[in-house]
Amino acid sequence: MIDQILEDIKPKRKVLILTHNNPDPDTMAAALGMKFILSKTLKKRCTIAYQGLVGRAENRELIKTCVIDMHPSTKLNFNRYDYLIVVDTQPKAGNVYIPDGFKADVVIDHHNFRATTNQIKLHDVRPKAGSTSTIIVEYMKHLGIVPDTKTATALYYGIKTDTVGSGRSSNSQDLEMMSYIFPQISLTKLTKIESPELPRYYYKNMRKALDYAEILDNIIFCNLGEVRNADLIAETSDFLLRMRDIKWTFVVGKIDNHGYFSLRSKSARMKVGRIAMSLVKGLGTGGGHMKSAGGQINLESKNYDEVAEIIKLRLLKRAGFKGEDIKKV
């Protein structure tokens, strides 16, 4: 696939790489890796753009340490670019900003294939890959490219957080790609990324999370209300999932006129990506993987608390819980 992509890009002038909204390490590393490939093979310079905020301290440290130059896509003039690559999501997934009248040329992703992605000229969607970074490293290996320290460290962290790091599913391909770049990474940089200082609002949020969390059998439901950034919702979900005897966590929160949610499961059997889609059916968009999923709801014509309640009831129904015995943490 990468050979076709490079052939297609050759005559183009300016390439734009889009990550998904509120980017996570995998999407940022995949974008950086793609930028590296294009600069090495075709001497092309590209711009990486995103929408939303990077909230998680680890992810902010990743941007700083690996020098990932990213621009807000809403402030960008898309007319200045003649080639558009989307990584770690698909145009109709609901979590990437592409203005009307513009179309992606390439989609590289590891989420479930969306039928609308068939309209994209070149697409490499592999739901079996643990991360999009895995696919990017495989391109590098195929092309005989060795990434520099910053790119390698970012890609390693991207694969790790989407797979083994969070106990999510990984396969031999993910591990093979991690070992391909391992000689190039900086352990000092990686340690810095993995244990950054945490802002006070992180602790304030966790206090709120502990106050609001409800234990329903083996599920924790938590409505955080207004939050500072979307990453806090995912961080809360990961934090609560570690509780003994808990099998799933569902955390919702609100930023401006958007509701966000994060669904996590300890077991890959739950296939929470599919569940996430069904929970917000008719309300918004959702998706993900076997053990982790998320989504968003546009609240322009909806009441946030009502939406949160509807999703909670759907979740309880899905889990076969009657809602009689609700405990606090």
Ligand SMILES: [Mn+2]
């Ligand atoms: Mn990913």
